[in-house]
Amino acid sequence: MAVGWAGDGAVQEQIDAGIEDEIKRARSRLSRGKSLTHCRECGEPIPPARQKAVPGVQLCIDCQTELEEGQGSFTGFNRRGSKDSQLK
Known part of the structure; x- marks a missing residue:
C-alpha cells in the first residue's frame, strides 16, 4: 500500500524510536550508588x-x-507531525 514518502514499516519505526527514547530518559533519571542516610536538601533522616x-x-x-x-511533564517530540505522516 502506498503511503506517500514513508517506507514500509515507517510508522512502527517511529513508535519504536519513541519508546526507546522514553526508556533512555527514564533510565537516566534512576538513582545510582549508595543511598544517603540523610536528605541532601533538608538534612532530615x-x-x-x-x-x-x-x-x-x-x-x-x-x-x-x-x-x-x-x-513538570515531558512531552517529547511530536513524531506524528512529520511531513511523511501528513501525506497519507
Missing part, C-alpha cells in the same frame, strides 16, 4: 525502608515530591 526500596536515594519523600512537581 531518610527511612531505612526508603533507602532499601530506592537504591541510591538522596532525597526524603517530601523533597523528592517537590523536585518532581517542579520538573
